[in-house]
Amino acid sequence: MVRPRAKTAARGARAGATAGATPRSLVLSEKAARIQALLDELYPETPIPLEHADPFTLLVAVVLSAQTTDKKVNQVTPALFAAAPTPEAMAKLSAAEIAAFIREVGLAPQKAKALRGLAEKLVNEHGSKVPSSFDELVALPGVGRKTANVVLSQAFGQPAFPVDTHIHRLAARWGLSRGRTPDHTEEDLRRIFPESAWNRLHLQFIYFGREHCPALRHDLAECRICSWAATKKRIADESKKKSKPRAKAAASR
Numbered sequence: 001m002v003r004p005r006a007k008t009a010a011r012g013a014r015a016g017a018t019a020g021a022t023p024r025s026l027v028l029s030e031k032a033a034r035i036q037a038l039l040d041e042l043y044p045e046t047p048i049p050l051e052h053a054d055p056f057t058l059l060v061a062v063v064l065s066a067q068t069t070d071k072k073v074n075q076v077t078p079a080l081f082a083a084a085p086t087p088e089a090m091a092k093l094s095a096a097e098i099a100a101f102i103r104e105v106g107l108a109p110q111k112a113k114a115l116r117g118l119a120e121k122l123v124n125e126h127g128s129k130v131p132s133s134f135d136e137l138v139a140l141p142g143v144g145r146k147t148a149n150v151v152l153s154q155a156f157g158q159p160a161f162p163v164d165t166h167i168h169r170l171a172a173r174w175g176l177s178r179g180r181t182p183d184h185t186e187e188d189l190r191r192i193f194p195e196s197a198w199n200r201l202h203l204q205f206i207y208f209g210r211e212h213c214p215a216l217r218h219d220l221a222e223c224r225i226c227s228w229a230a231t232k233k234r235i236a237d238e239s240k241k242k243s244k245p246r247a248k249a250a251a252s253r
């Protein structure tokens with residue numbers, strides 16, 4: 001199921017990816033195809049980074065992953081899932097008891113409260129099962145658009161392109177979207193890339209970002225994607241940043 005997009009006309013114009021084949025849309029589609037081919041070459045396998053056993057434990061892990069690393073989530077979930085492997089078991093714990101299991105992840109009190117409410121709602125309204133529709137998922141406590149899309153994609157195999165702040169930033173760096181928010185970027189990426197590739201591209205973007213983009217100093221010319229895909233503006237901005245220290249050093253000589 002493909003979820004409806006809002007206000008696509010304006011966003012299509014923003015991304016330059018509308019059906020009318022302007023020169024910019026041709027460039028964009030070629031760029032997207034080249035990025036997709038490179039990511040397929042670099043990351044032919046796309047294992048799911050968050051450890052889980054079923055849709056419920058995946059949902060819990062994704063809720064926990066907000067503003068923390070997958071590694072940290074994977075450290076705390078074994079004990080949590082041993083104590084509460086099902087919605088019924090999680091709903092029997094208090095928020096304070098859940099918080100004790102997850103205190104090492106950021107925002108533990110809020111996440112514990114959300115997990116308690118989420119488990120209760122699954123028991124009371126969904127027969128203790130994780131729903132497989134976007135609207136029902138985002139109606140659960142602690143579940144936003146990105147979390148719902150991850151669950152649809154990774155638990156139910158539905159086409160989705162979850163966009164977090166990292167993917168949002170990469171799409172901007174690679175000149176794929178000028179979206180101001182992750183939601184806008186998601187619309188652009190869904191339009192640019194074939195639906196059959198969305199689920200794996202989401203993970204491939206994440207792998208590439210983790211492997212390359214956290215570096216404090218990065219050279220666009222050396223990068224396998226930015227060297228040819230970055231926007232002219234970004235290349236100019238980055239080269240200004242790089243030349244500033246040299247200019248200061250020259251002035252102090």
Ligand code: SF4
Pocket residue numbers: 173212213214218219220223224225226227
């Ligand atoms: S140059 Fe490479 S590492 Fe730096 S932002 Fe672009 S893709 Fe990421």
